[in-house]
Amino acid sequence: MADTAYKLPMVGGCQCGGVRYEVTGTPGTLYACHCRECHKLTASAFSMSLMVRYADFRVTQGAPKTWSRPTDKGNVLRCQFCPGCGSRLWHETSGDDEWMTLKPGSLDEPVNFTVAVHIWTKRKMPGFEIPTGAKQFAGEPE
Numbered sequence: 001m002a003d004t005a006y007k008l009p010m011v012g013g014c015q016c017g018g019v020r021y022e023v024t025g026t027p028g029t030l031y032a033c034h035c036r037e038c039h040k041l042t043a044s045a046f047s048m049s050l051m052v053r054y055a056d057f058r059v060t061q062g063a064p065k066t067w068s069r070p071t072d073k074g075n076v077l078r079c080q081f082c083p084g085c086g087s088r089l090w091h092e093t094s095g096d097d098e099w100m101t102l103k104p105g106s107l108d109e110p111v112n113f114t115v116a117v118h119i120w121t122k123r124k125m126p127g128f129e130i131p132t133g134a135k136q137f138a139g140e141p142e
Helices: 035-044
Strands: 008-013 019-021 030-033 045-052 058-063 065-070 076-081 086-093 099-102 117-119
Touching: 030 099
Parallel strands: 030 117
Antiparallel strands: 008 019, 019 058, 030 045, 045 099, 065 076, 076 086, 086 099
């Protein structure tokens, strides 16, 4: 079984150090998203997102900027990023007052990627292999 323990608090921030944050509560699911929007976000094969409760999250330094876009489900995704270096840090979805999705590559300590749930696999880049045994969904899970 993969190690899903997180050492709390988890701390992280952008590349330039202008925005820093901490997470004090145990996060939820770690996702690897293969949708077209995540290809554009990362200029790569997928984007990672770690579910974190708003109540367990706080910015400790700086102030992010926000860029918003509509989602396939008709919500609005508010994308938080550093105004200095442009690093994407977390996303907030309209209508969800409990959970946000942290970009775990911005954490100071890496997460255990072996537990990632792969979503939007029907849009994954050709040649990318989902790890054997990884939980996966062709689209977005309910």
